[in-house]
Amino acid sequence: xxxxxxxxxxxxxxxKLTASLLAGHSISPNQPFLPDLQxxxxxxxxLAIEKVLSAFVQGVTCxxxxxxxRRGESLDIQAEWNDTKAKGVSMLIDENPILRRxxxxxxxxxxxxxxxxxxNLPYGTLKSGTKNWICLPLVIGxxxxxxxxxxxxxxxxxxxxxxxRELAARVSPSxxxxxxxxxxxxxxxxxxxxxDFVLTVSSAQNLxxxxxxxxxLLSRAFNTELIALFLRSSDGRVLRDYRMFEGKMNVIxxxLAGHSIxxxxxxxxxxxxxxxxxxxxxxxxxxxxxx
Numbered sequence: 079x080x081x082x083x084x085x086x087x088x089x090x091x092x093x094k095l096t097a098s099l100l101a102g103h104s105i106s107p108n109q110p111f112l113p114d115l116q117x118x119x120x121x122x123x124x125l126a127i128e129k130v131l132s133a134f135v136q137g138v139t140c141x142x143x144x145x146x147x148r149r150g151e152s153l154d155i156q157a158e159w160n161d162t163k164a165k166g167v168s169m170l171i172d173e174n175p176i177l178r179r180x181x182x183x184x185x186x187x188x189x190x191x192x193x194x195x196x197x198n199l200p201y202g203t204l205k206s207g208t209k210n211w212i213c214l215p216l217v218i219g220x221x222x223x224x225x226x227x228x229x230x231x232x233x234x235x236x237x238x239x240x241x242x243r244e245l246a247a248r249v250s251p252s253x254x255x256x257x258x259x260x261x262x263x264x265x266x267x268x269x270x271x272x273x274d275f276v277l278t279v280s281s282a283q284n285l286x287x288x289x290x291x292x293x294x295l296l297s298r299a300f301n302t303e304l305i306a307l308f309l310r311s312s313d314g315r316v317l318r319d320y321r322m323f324e325g326k327m328n329v330i331x332x333x334l335a336g337h338s339i340x341x342x343x344x345x346x347x348x349x350x351x352x353x354x355x356x357x358x359x360x361x362x363x364x365x366x367x368x369x
Contacts, residue, residue: 123260130249131157138238140228147224161203174200181222186214207231214246218254271299289320290327308339
C-alpha cells in the first residue's frame with residue numbers, strides 16, 4: 079500500500095511496475111530454512127549444524143550456545159558457540175529433569191538464576207553474571223529431534239522469544255534431512271566396508287594373510303594408529319596375538335590365563351573403553367586407549 083496527498087501519472091506507473099515485479103515473490107512460511115544446507119552442505123553434517131547454530135546466535139545476543147542432536151535416548155552436542163568444551167558431550171534425556179520436561183512438553187523451557195532448577199542445567203560453561211538460560215526444542219510432528227540452548231545475563235524479551243521459537247520451527251525440517259542423509263551415508267559406508275571385508279577374507283590363502291589384509295582395511299577405514307587381533311586356540315589355553323608395528327606383522331603365542339583380554343573374551347560382547355583407569359581395563363597397547 080502506498081499513500082500520498084497526490085500522485086502524478088508517472089508516479090502511479092512506477093508503483094504499478096514495482097507491484098508487478100514483486101508479485102509472486104512472497105516467501106512461503108513453509109519454505110525450508112537455508113536451502114543450501116540440503117545441497118552443498120548435506121555431506122558435511124558438522125559444518126551444516128554449526129551454520130544453523132550461528133543463525134540463532136546472530137538472531138539474539140547471548141553469552142554462549144550449543145545445539146544437540148537426538149541419538150536414541152541421548153542428546154549429543156554437535157555444535158557450540160563460546161563453549162569449546164561442550165562439543166561432543168552426550169546427555170541422557172531421562173537423567174536430567176529439564177531435558178525430560180522439554181522432551182515431554184515439546185516446548186521451550188526458560189530457567190532463571192533464582193529458580194531451583196538452575197543447578198540442574200544439563201550442560202554449559204556459564205559466567206558468574208549469567209542469569210537466564212533457554213532450551214528450545216527442535217520438533218518434527220510430535221517427536222523431539224534436537225535442542226538449542228542459549229544463555230546470557232539479561233532476560234529474553236517477548237520479541238526475541240518469538241524470533242527464537244520461529245527459527246527453531248523453521249530449522250527443524252532441514253536438520254532432520256541433514257541427519258537422515260548423514261545416517262544413510264554412514265550406513266552405505268558400513269555396507270561397503272563389510273563387502274570389502276568379505277572379499278578380503280574369501281580371497282586370502284592363510285590366517286596370517288587374512289590378518290594382514292584385515293589390518294590394512296581397518297587402518298584405511300578408521301585411520302587407526304594401532305590394531306591388535308587376538309585368536310583363542312581350540313582348547314582355550316593359548317592366545318595368538320597379532321599386532322602391526324611399523325608396517326610389519328608380528329605374531330606371538332601367549333597363555334590366555336591372566337591375559338588382559340581374557341575378561342573381554344569371556345564376556346563376549348562389544349566394549350568401548352573411554353577411561354581405562356576408571357573402568358579397570360588394562361590396555362592391550364601400553365599408553366593407548368583401546369576401543
